[in-house]
Amino acid sequence: MAEVFTRPNSPYGGARTAGAIDQGLRSFMLGTYNYMALGVAGTAVVVMLLMANPQVMAAIALGPMKWVVFAGVLGLGFFAPRLFFGGSDVVAHGAYWLYCALWGALIAPMVSLYVGMGLAGIVGQAFFIAAAMFAVTSLIGYTTKKDMTGWSGFLSMASIGLIIVMVGSYFFINDAGTSKMVSMGISAVVVLLFSVITAFETQAIKSMYIEQASYGNEAQLKRSSIFGAFMLYGSFVTLFIHILNLLGLASRE
Template identity: 80%
Template sequence: MAEVFTRPTGPIGGARTSGALDQGLRSFMLGTYNYMALGVAGTAVVVMLLMANPAVMQAIALGPMKWVIFAALLGLGWFAPRLFFSGSTALAHGAFWAYCALWGVLISPMIEMFVARGLSGLIGQAFFIAAATFAATSLIGYTTKKDMTGWSGFLSMASIGLIIAMLVSFFFITDPGTSKTVSLLISSVVVLLFSVMTAFETQAIKSMYIENASHGSEDALKRSSIFGAFMLYGSFITMFIHILNILGLMNSDSN
């Protein structure tokens, strides 16, 4: 799952900005998306490196290490605001790249399983669908005049609920047919939730820029950009994983 934390937000609906502020915002958002894209590329590199080391891959897939990584991801998500806004730009970079690397380690067994079963095409399909969904919902968040600030509590609680639902499904549902149905339902809800989350986060990132551009420093803007990439990356990778799971389940039903 992606991070669960309280995000710094502020109302931006109907805000009037100068031409300079608009130009600065576009540059800021472009930098945020570039950081995110580099993070996705970094995750892909980690996955490929692990797939080239079967022994390490097996240890991650079958051992307790995956739970350690899962806990580390949740911890990074929870403490992200402190790491990004109470420290230095170097610390913000370190937290972001560690987050991307941990996701690469966590999802590598899943990617390897699809490749081993000759379903590599589904990986590409899932990535394309996730990218298209992300682009559409992020554009909505960037352009909408509706203030989404009040959605923070609901989105955080829904994310926690889904984490609990996945853990319950993993540990307590043993019937294969029931497990598949529950997995499909959870993944569908996750994709829907994180589509909304992407729009919410994009608007929050705009708000952070407007606040920091008014009375912040260049360093604060830099950390805000990296933090924005951190949020958007988490939502994108979560959508990708669960879209891939949906495609895999649908493919197994058709065979």
């Protein structure tokens, strides 16, 4: 990165060198990944707590609460930019940790099912495969010179389409064999799609830092770091869920 970033209203006197931007970017991305890792750990704690309280988990998995939790996850995802950049640091942290907790409530029944079936090993396998895929695709997004900005519309529409297909298959496909094939197909597509989304989001976070750092807005940068963790966390947990589904379905053949 050879250029010098200049802004007429920058509190840094109008410019920051490329070296300063690069050093700050590394610290920023490290902070983002740390927030994400803590979010994943928090989700694991929620899963373990619910597994230790099967009545509460059953109420979430079998009752109308599952739709409330699902709507909460979608709602936070939709309103995330406003929550993170339109409020305070407290609001940003609250939205992030609530998001992680809601995901924990959503995936706890699935994890509990496989553990109860004596397939606890595939949960660990799914986690490490998801972590490896996430690391590789995030690195690609960080290092690639290709501008992925134009992919935003396609990735958004593909994600919405997959949600519609998943909800539709839940309500309208009753045959066990067909349901299994559709589930495997959806999960395979989701894994591929969110691998690309991870790279796209990493590049977007990197660009967001470069833009904001040139203005020297430290408060905004802190919220941007949490927002970046929010985006990457969502992609990671989605990869984990669908890799776990693929391994679980394959193990029961």
